[in-house]
Amino acid sequence: MATVPSDMARRTGGSLPDGGVQLDRSESAHRTVGDITAKNPVLVCRSVNVFYGDKHAIRDVNLDIAHNQVISMIGPSGCGKSTFLRCLNRLNDTIPTAKVTGSISLDGQDIYDKRQDPVQLRARVGMVFQKPNPFPKSVYENVAYGPRIHGLAGDRTELDEIVQTSLQRAGLWAEVKDRLDAPGTALSGGQQQRLCIARTIAVNPEVILMDEPCSALDPIATARIEDLIDELQQNYAICIVTHSMQQAARVSQRTAYFHLGDLIEVGSTDQIFTNPRHKLTEDYITGRFG
């Protein structure tokens, strides 16, 4: 295992394990290189497989996701990053053909357990999508949506407060405080995406999944979202799928490289980008394909 460079250790606040357990999975064709475990894990995935009908989209993936840390998932298009992400909040349940096997536990509880209600789970594992998808409602109602359905606010003033703090934490408050009644769809793309983030943090999740959150945004809006991710990291575990390696390097402490449904390599972001250990990872980050 490569040594963690000092600047990396500073950025992560030392939460990255320096010498983790190496799982011996010789039965698998593609053994993940690197340390799949994490100290203080919030999500623990073991032997996760996903099938779309006959298509085997995710193959035997093992990965831990830690509290207060950003992990980025990279890999060529179609390698299963979104699929894996959607396993983590059981959003794949809404696709009739999708089937998930293996175990994923959130704080020690198996989320695919029969007794687990996916609805409660999704309140704890929030998601931000590639394309901003505000509801065709006002800015206020967009943010209030989650708290309302989960009964998080006792009265209107509490709800107002949740909406305001969520918008503030998403860095959108200053821009929309005078037009909370304007439709959410009337905001700019970058504002819409921050609105979606505000909407997600309004239900106070433990984990935030982000599927290419900046792919529809310009560099300035992207920079704002990245700043936001840095801030959110203090309170949440964040999984971000991205096609931009610079972005992965900027925002994340750990990086996972997927290839054709296999998790090829996991490691600290610095190590993956400076010293990849698997040939496929190296090819991808040096731009030989993907």
Place this chain on the structure above:
Amino acid sequence: MQTSTLVLVLLILAAVAYRAGRMRSLALVGGLKGASKLHSRPGYYGLLTALWCAIPALLVLGLWHAFDGRIVTDLVIGGMSAEVQALTPDQLSLVLNDVRNLVAGAIPAEMASPEARAAAARYVELQSLSGLAAAALCLSLALAAGAFVWLRISPSLRARNNVETIVRVALIGCSTIAIFTTIGIVISVLFESIRFFRQVPVTEFLFGLQWSPQMAIRADQVGSSGAFGAVPLFTGTLLIAGIAMLVAVPVGLFAAIYLAEYARRRVRAVIKPMLEVLAGIPTVVYGFFAALVVGPLLRETGESLGLAVASESALAAGLVMGIMIIPFVSSLADDMITAVPQSMRDGSYGLGATQSETIRRVVFPAALPGIVGGVLLAISRAIGETMIVVMAAGLGANLTANPLEAVTTVTTQIVTLLVGDQEFDSPKTLAAFALGLVLFLATLSLNIIALQVVRRYREQYE
């Protein structure tokens, strides 16, 4: 020559022209290898020649047929004796009928007068002459036009553009036919209505509470005073349409939500076509059903509850009409709900909303404008529906809001006004046009609003 043979010959000529045009274009550039030197692909030269060969000839043929009957008849009359020519138009048409029947062999020749027989012979002669002339004219026109284009073919002739222009003109022609027909209908209804309003004031028609459209034929007849207050018809129409919507909107909407959100693919594949079959049932059949099954059923149920239900009631007609309209509402609402992007649902599920919360709070509001459009279309359909109300709602122009009584509607009254022998310019008949105008304006404005609503909604996501 028979017209059908002539058309066939023209089509064969067009096919020949196609080949000739194509060959000539290729010959000019030295075969297929030189085809790239042509402005258009060789087929377009063929097509251009064929179109010029066929279209003018067919147009002339059509025009000829539109007028030759008249001309032949005039010539026949011109050849008859002065007495015949002095007859009034009505009597003249009787004589002409005799002649035509003779020609068709419908009456034996011995029974007709010698003059009629002579006229019939002349008629036959003129008709065959006209046929020959038409054939000669059309064929020579086809050959001339075809040959003209054929001779003009050169590698630089913009054949494709010319063909496309011809096709575009044809398309425009077809769409204007539809538009002009509509305009024509509107104008004729409008003029007849104006004639009606000369005899009955507009205010009486629109605000009068009495509807009994009898008009005396002789001044001394009993019950000679007609009343043309259409309010009972309007209220009857609204009552029945209202009952129909009370049935159709909830049932159609819930069916659509089930189909779009809950039903498995296989279930949907069965139920959706079955619902749409409802729209394919002829309205007469619904009418039977309303008059023979639902009406009596309602009356019996009413009797057992101690209610007086007329055997023809607004309720029976409204219920059945509602069933008929369900597929309109459900299939439009279904389209609108499926058009709500999946990302919207994912966003809601991702926040921990249940399926029903997602449908109630995100999907349904997003689809609402489109659903409203569908409902408006359904209302206009309900207002214009005739067969069911004729059979099940009765004819009594009662001004009532009680759905258990018989009422009558605008469409029913139009039917009863026009059925049977009528003087064409009596107020009774003309009233039908006025009612038709009101109906047309009502459904037209509903449709325009509905289409506008639907369109605005569609723009939102596409």
